[in-house]
Every structure is written in C-alpha cells, then in structure tokens.
Amino acid sequence: MDMPEILVVDDDAFFRTFCADVLRGLGYVVRTASTGKEALQKVAEGGASLVLADIYMPEGSGLELLETVKAQNPSVDVVIMTGYASVDTAIRALKQGAADYLRKPFAAEQLAAVVEGTVARRRLYQENVQLKGQLRLYEVSRTFSSVDNPARVLELGLDALLHAVGGTAGLCLFTDAALRFMTLLHDRGFAEGEAQGVREALVRRAQKTFHGLSRVECLGGARLAKALEGTAAASAREALVLPVRDRGAVAGAFVLLRDGARFTAEDIANAAFLGRQVDLSYDSARSLQDARDLAYVDALTDLYNGRYLDLVLDKRIAEADSLSTPFSMLFLDLDFFKEINDAHGHLTGGKVLIEVSRILQAKVRDEDTVIRYGGDEFTLVLPNTDAPGARDAAERVRQAIKEHVFLAREGKSIRLTASIGVATYPDDARSREELINQADRAMYRGKEASRDVVYAAGPQ
Numbered sequence: 001m002d003m004p005e006i007l008v009v010d011d012d013a014f015f016r017t018f019c020a021d022v023l024r025g026l027g028y029v030v031r032t033a034s035t036g037k038e039a040l041q042k043v044a045e046g047g048a049s050l051v052l053a054d055i056y057m058p059e060g061s062g063l064e065l066l067e068t069v070k071a072q073n074p075s076v077d078v079v080i081m082t083g084y085a086s087v088d089t090a091i092r093a094l095k096q097g098a099a100d101y102l103r104k105p106f107a108a109e110q111l112a113a114v115v116e117g118t119v120a121r122r123r124l125y126q127e128n129v130q131l132k133g134q135l136r137l138y139e140v141s142r143t144f145s146s147v148d149n150p151a152r153v154l155e156l157g158l159d160a161l162l163h164a165v166g167g168t169a170g171l172c173l174f175t176d177a178a179l180r181f182m183t184l185l186h187d188r189g190f191a192e193g194e195a196q197g198v199r200e201a202l203v204r205r206a207q208k209t210f211h212g213l214s215r216v217e218c219l220g221g222a223r224l225a226k227a228l229e230g231t232a233a234a235s236a237r238e239a240l241v242l243p244v245r246d247r248g249a250v251a252g253a254f255v256l257l258r259d260g261a262r263f264t265a266e267d268i269a270n271a272a273f274l275g276r277q278v279d280l281s282y283d284s285a286r287s288l289q290d291a292r293d294l295a296y297v298d299a300l301t302d303l304y305n306g307r308y309l310d311l312v313l314d315k316r317i318a319e320a321d322s323l324s325t326p327f328s329m330l331f332l333d334l335d336f337f338k339e340i341n342d343a344h345g346h347l348t349g350g351k352v353l354i355e356v357s358r359i360l361q362a363k364v365r366d367e368d369t370v371i372r373y374g375g376d377e378f379t380l381v382l383p384n385t386d387a388p389g390a391r392d393a394a395e396r397v398r399q400a401i402k403e404h405v406f407l408a409r410e411g412k413s414i415r416l417t418a419s420i421g422v423a424t425y426p427d428d429a430r431s432r433e434e435l436i437n438q439a440d441r442a443m444y445r446g447k448e449a450s451r452d453v454v455y456a457a458g459p460q
Contacts, residue, residue, distance in 0.1 A: 036060020157278035201227035301357035328390030331439035337376035417452035
C-alpha cells in the first residue's frame with residue numbers, strides 16, 4: 001500500500017523541519033507550509049491525506065485551517081499541534097473534527113505514534129467506506145461476534161453474508177483432513193435435499209477454485225449453471241466463494257448465490273469484510289471452546305474431570321425429563337489404591353490410573369461419559385440406561401479391572417479391584433445432587449460389605 005502524503009504546517013522553521021524529517025524517516029511523503037493560507041492552497045492542489053498543523057500561525061490559525069479542510073474534504077485528517085497546555089483548545093479541535101492533537105514540545109516517538117495511529121484509522125475507514133452500508137455491516141457482524149459456539153458463528157455468518165450481498169441461497173462447507181470440501185455444515189435457500197447435490201457438483205466442477213481458495217473468488221459460467229441445474233438456485237449467474245479460516249488456515253468455504261444479477265465490486269468488498277469478521281469470531285469461539293475443554297479435562301488421564309459432571313448430569317436430566325427415559329450413574333472407587341502408591345510410588349500410581357481410564361473407555365458406549373471424579377474415584381454417566389442395564393455395565397467394568405494386569409509392559413504385575421455404586425434417574429433420585437449422593441453412598445456400602453462389588457442404590 002502506498003504511503004500517504006502528509007502536509008506539515010508550522011510557522012516555526014525548527015518544528016516544521018523536525019516533523020518533516022521524522023515523518024520522512026518513517027517513509028511518508030511530506031510537504032510543508034508556513035502559514036494557514038499556504039496550507040489551504042496545497043490542500044486544494046490535492047495529494048495530502050493528513051495535515052499536521054500548529055494551532056497558532058499567521059494568515060489563518062490551525063483551528064480555521066481545520067474547519068476549512070474538513071468542510072472541503074472530510075477525508076483529509078487534521079492533527080493539531082499546540083505549544084499551550086490547553087485542554088480546552090484540544091477539546092475544541094477534536095469537536096471540530098481533528099483526528100488527534102500533540103502538545104509541544106514532543107518527542108519523535110510521540111509524533112510517530114500519533115501520525116501512525118491516525119493513518120491506521122484512516123486506512124481502516126477507507127477500506128470500510130467502500131462497503132455498502134458500513135454501519136449496517138458492523139451492526140450485522142454483532143449477530144455472531146459475541147457467539148461462543150463455533151458452528152453457530154458459521155451459521156449466523158452465512159446469514160449475514162447473504163444479507164450483505166443480497167444473496168438468495170448459500171452454503172457453508174468444511175474440509176476434512178485432506179482439505180476436501182466434504183462436509184455441508186449449513187445451507188440456505190435450497191429445497192430439501194438439494195444443497196448436498198449442489199455441494200458435490202460445485203466441488204467436482206470447480207476443484208481448482210475450492211482447493212486453491214485464499215480470497216473471495218467469483219465463479220460463473222457453464223460450471224456453475226450445471227451445478228445448479230434443476231435446483232431452487234438455478235437462476236443464479238454467479239457464485240461468490242470465500243474462505244473460512246481456522247486460525248489462519250483455510251478450513252472451509254462460504255458459497256453465496258443470487259438470482260439473476262451478477263455480483264458487483266461492492267458486493268465482493270462486503271463479503272470480504274464480513275468474511276474477515278466471521279474468521280475473527282470463529283477463532284474467538286474456538287479459543288473459548290478450547291479453554292472450556294481444558295477446564296473440564298483431567299490432565300493425567302485426558303478424561304473429563306469432576307467439574308464436568310454437573311454439566312453432563314444437567315444435560316441428561318433435561319433429556320430424561322423431555323423423553324421420559326431413564327439414565328444411570330456409576331460411582332467407582334479403586335480398592336486399596338493407597339497401597340499401590342505406598343509400595344510403588346505416585347508415578348506408578350499415576351500410570352495405573354491412566355490404564356484404569358482406558359479400561360473404562362473400552363467398556364462403555366460412545367454416548368457414555370467417563371469422568372475422573374478425583375483421586376482414584378471415577379464416575380460414568382450412562383444415558384438411556386435403566387437400573388438393570390446399569391448394573392450389567394458396572395459388572396463388566398468391575399470384572400475387566402479385576403482381570404487386568406497393570407503395567408505388565410513395564411515388567412510389573414499389579415492387580416486391582418473396584419467397588420462400584422449404581423444409581424438411576426428418576427427411580428433413585430430426582431436431582432443432580434441426589435443422584436451423585438445415592439451413587440456415592442451405594443459405592444461406600446459396597447466397600448463396607450466386601451469391596452470388589454457392584455452395589456445399587458435403594459433396597460438390596
């Protein structure tokens with residue numbers, strides 16, 4: 001991007017030269033003037049996008065220069081310099097449209113910071129001013145900027161993009177590990193079943209566009225017509241294709257379609273702007289998701305930790321109440337685990353806990369949740385499972401732990417047993433706290449009775 005031209009206006013030759021030298025050293029094109037009148041002439045000649053003006057000068061003050069410049073060309077920024085520590089003057093200048101102000105004397109670093117900040121803001125504004133309905137676009141981006149669910153960000157992003165370009169149909173695609181655009185996440189404007197066929201046809205017929213996607217691309221012609229043939233979007237003459245980025249890497253694409261009319265340069269700019277906002281919001285949502293995941297993951301076993309139990313139980317209770325189906329919870333404690341730590345050390349004990357976690361994961365279904373509750377205690381939440389089913393699952397787990405030889409690959413032969421308490425919602429409890437308590441109490445009754453046992457809540 002070309003460096004902007006700056007006009008330095010000051011009747012003091014020292015400050016005029018000082019400012020010009022500093023700014024030229026930063027790579028800016030600099031012209032100078034010693035009076036307000038001379039400055040207006042040079043602004044009228046064009047070229048200057050920023051005026052750095054002293055507040056008090058002959059033939060027109062800095063404030064008069066500011067007023068005239070902003071009236072004639074609002075896109076020219078004015079930074080006021082004053083040798084008087086007057087807050088009132090600075091406020092007046094800002095109210096009249098000054099971009100910023102500097103109090104003399106100032107260091108080269110201060111001058112550079114103010115000018116570069118002003119230039120940066122102007123560049124951002126100039127980029128955005130090309131967008132149709134700049135304020136509307138910023139407002140639209142708020143619909144997804146505060147969302148903390150990554151998939152929801154993309155769904156709302158697709159809606160915002162279609163709205164910004166007047167689109168009538170669209171797709172949000174995601175890649176797999178081989179960067180193939182295999183997954184259709186969201187679609188708009190298609191009849192049921194059409195979107196998947198359009199995805200397949202588009203990716204097949206425009207492979208180069210999708211696999212080399214790095215910016216907004218315009219896709220049209222016979223390839224697009226063939227892909228849309230017979231669908232609700234068949235009248236679209238062009239498709240805007242823009243990347244979805246996950247932390248800088250292309251991870252998917254939005255495809256935007258509009259009936260009849262072609263997309264304009266303004267449409268492309270709108271899409272590019274909102275696409276960047278979607279990327280930022282998606283990254284933010286992913287980071288929050290990662291942070292939440294880390295907060296609920298046990299560092300030793302990579303299972304969920306005890307903090308996650310409340311969340312999963314609340315979810316299962318709501319599901320059970322809605323569908324009128326039971327679910328169960330197992331509370332597992334390893335028998336005499338302290339003796340392993342005492343005999344072999346805590347490092348060995350940690351390795352045993354890791355092997356226990358792998359056994360638990362292997363003995364339950366994908367939809368079941370395994371949690372390291374703390375220490376040598378584990379809980380398992382089994383959706384859509386009644387009391388008999390939960391007891392069967394607990395017996396499988398108990399037997400697997402009993403039969404396993406721990407750390408055999410390291411030449412050790414450690415044996416363990418477990419006591420497991422079982423409680424079922426809603427038969428044994430009507431709340432999260434009560435369910436945990438019932439399963440915990442059942443486990444302790446088993447330990448008191450014999451250990452290496454499954455003990456159910458309620459009458460035995």
